[in-house]
Amino acid sequence: MPDDPRHARSTMFKLVYLVLLAGAVSAFVLSLRAQRLEAAHVTTGALDQARRLDRAIEMARLDLARLSAPERVERLVRASGTPMAPMLTPETP
Numbered sequence: 063m064p065d066d067p068r069h070a071r072s073t074m075f076k077l078v079y080l081v082l083l084a085g086a087v088s089a090f091v092l093s094l095r096a097q098r099l100e101a102a103h104v105t106t107g108a109l110d111q112a113r114r115l116d117r118a119i120e121m122a123r124l125d126l127a128r129l130s131a132p133e134r135v136e137r138l139v140r141a142s143g144t145p146m147a148p149m150l151t152p153e154t155p
Contacts, residue, residue, distance in 0.1 A: 128134075139146050 136146070
């Protein structure tokens with residue numbers, strides 16, 4: 063029975079099928095790995111951009127604090143000749 067050509071042919075088809083199936087599974091796993099790497103790359107880029115934006119916000123806050131310091135505002139008002147007066151009087155609620 064083992065010398066039957068039909069048995070040898072069916073065994074060969076099974077082996078070819080298994081090899082093709084293994085190749086398809088390997089390609090699928092490789093595809094998933096590539097997608098995971100791409101997602102990690104995109105996430106890293108987004109985190110880097112968020113850090114840059116946070117740094118820019120902190121620099122803008124620092125500039126705003128420096129430019130609006132009470133001493134600087136008073137000096138600018140004196141230099142312009144405009145008298146400083148409170149906007150609200152004590153009687154105004």
